[in-house]
Amino acid sequence: MKKHKITYYYDALCGWCYGFSPVIEKIYHKYKDIIDFEVVSGGLFLGDRVGAINDIAPYIKAGAYKTVEERTGTKFGEKFINESLEHNTMVLNSLPPAIALCVVKENYPEKEMAFAAMLHKAIYVDGVNPDDIANFSNYAQKLDINLDDFNTKIRDPKYVKIAKEEFATVASDGVRGYPATLLKSGEDRILLSNGYVDFEVLDQKLSQLI
Secondary structure: OOOEEEEEEEOOOOHHHHHHHHHHHHHHHHHOOOEEEEEEEOOOOOHHHOEEHHHHOHHHHHHHHHHHHHHHOOOOOHHHHHHHHOOOOOEEOOHHHHHHHHHHHHHOHHHHHHHHHHHHHHHHOOOOOOOOHHHHHHHHHHOOOOHHHHHHHOOOHHHHHHHHHHHHHHHHOOOOOOOEEEEEEOOEEEEEEEOOOOHHHHHHHHHHHO
């Protein structure tokens, strides 16, 4: 166990988290030898916020995704824009991708950060429907995760429970927006970022604290 730990509060369906993904990946690869990393799913679209993308989050089609592109340089895929968004076929539901991530975290922890990023790409590049957890199997396989094992575990009620516990943890930690990063050093808990920040900003702040 390392002296420092970064908890990354995110949601697979958070557009700003998708834009932040290259930033946190660079931070991870720079500091992974001296800092432990954990990704925690926030549960952005649950309960009565589950539904067709343009019904639940009309602001995305109205231009929010373009704002993310302009600010972060990260591009949304044509399949997402021209199919999922244009035809309102994507169902926003944060639970299935959170379950899939919990399976990877517990059984393939070294692939946790990569799989979190892969979930973003599945949804916001390839336009995969997040409401069907089976859609993430191919993405797990791309990371050399055992497909049979993954497919069995994503249907285990145990991981539904773990995912819901993560949502509760995020709420109890006082996180109000995503993406957010928190540095834990001993008894100290320091909020590194809340909302999108560039790599240089986060890197400078982190380097001054460790």
